[in-house]
Amino acid sequence: MSSFALYYYDQCPFCQLVLRELNGLKTQVELKNTLMVPQNRQELVQGGGRTTVPCLRITQDNGSVEWLYESSDIARYLKKLG
Ligand SMILES: N[C@@H](CCC(=O)N[C@@H](CS)C(=O)NCC(=O)O)C(=O)O
Structure with a gap:
């Protein structure tokens, strides 16, 4: 199973955009306030x-790690995950 962590802080509007995408998401995303x-x-x-x-850390089940920056890219990625 892949695992996910979102690096964010509350005062960042780009983070708020991504945090909204987490609502209703089935995939679990660990929140990491920086x-x-x-x-x-x-x-x-x-x-x-x-x-x-925001930055989304994606850890694939084979252990490889990707750091995804850009709120719009992260939001798109999360939408696809469901
Ligand atoms: N284009 C980026 C902008 C992100 C951005 O500007 N984040 C600010 C906080 S609102 C930040 O982290 N600034 C401090 C830094 O870059 O170290 C996005 O849409 O994710």
């Missing part, structure tokens, strides 16, 4: 390469 939890921000920089939110 303002409240410095470790989350560190993970994001180390893994994704930059601090920009």
Whole structure:
């Protein structure tokens, strides 16, 4: 099973757009606030390469990891997941 984590913070309007997409989604997405939890921000920089939110970390069942930036791309991806 693939797993998903969304790096975000509440004051970011692009994050709000993506958070709205999570409503009604069957897939479970772990929420990682990067303002409240410095470790989350560190993970994001180390893994994704930059601090920009939102970012969706996609871990495939074979262990490969993708860091998807851009709210519109993330929203589209989540819609497809269902
Ligand atoms: N085009 C991006 C814009 C994202 C963006 O500007 N995020 C801001 C917060 S609202 C941010 O993370 N800025 C700090 C940074 O880039 O390190 C999107 O639609 O996701």
